[in-house]
Amino acid sequence: GQQLNQSPQSMFIQEGEDVSMNCTSSSIFNTWLWYKQEPGEGPVLLIALYKAGELTSNGRLTAQFGITRKDSFLNISASIPSDVGIYFCAGTFWDSNYQLIWGAGTKLIIKP
């Protein structure tokens, strides 16, 4: 079936650094989504992307829908302690019905 490859699996960064993570697939997606999960909570939607090439920001977060429709990127600028958590990409595609699949997540840890 469809799979999303999300990388990196985890990131150790210093406060103030910029962060980049991405998701790739061998198949085309209609929509790319980025969620954040904080400890003990469910994921929360950060950004939704609907068109190839689309670039969308949400505060210090910026995400892009790849031109090939097979990948997406999330950047976080000037990281702060509250950015810690697991970031998930997800994508939707049509296969007899609408499907939503998830990447394995990128765990963001900020070094003290």
Place this chain on the structure above:
Amino acid sequence: NAGVTQTPKFRVLKTGQSMTLLCAQDMNHEYMYWYRQDPGMGLRLIHYSVGEGTTAKGEVPDGYNVSRLKKQNFLLGLESAAPSQTSVYFCASSSLHRAGEKLFFGSGTQLSVL
């Protein structure tokens, strides 16, 4: 505004025991979902519902049953728990199934099967 509420938050079962997880949403959403989350893996869809009285299988439905008798509630049942069902379970709801994008999640249920 409570959003999506899951009960219980934690549960320990012995192999072979049964239990039901309850999900309630107060946003009048048509669509509800049950996911499981395991370390190093993304969220995997167990079952979902596109409206009151309807249910459908997701990616990993075996060993689980669901019911949606009321629009606001979605129940997940384990008839005979197995250690492989140790996981964190999340319920979610949305108002747009086709997009399936803006899912609102509960805070999860940590289930351990011994």
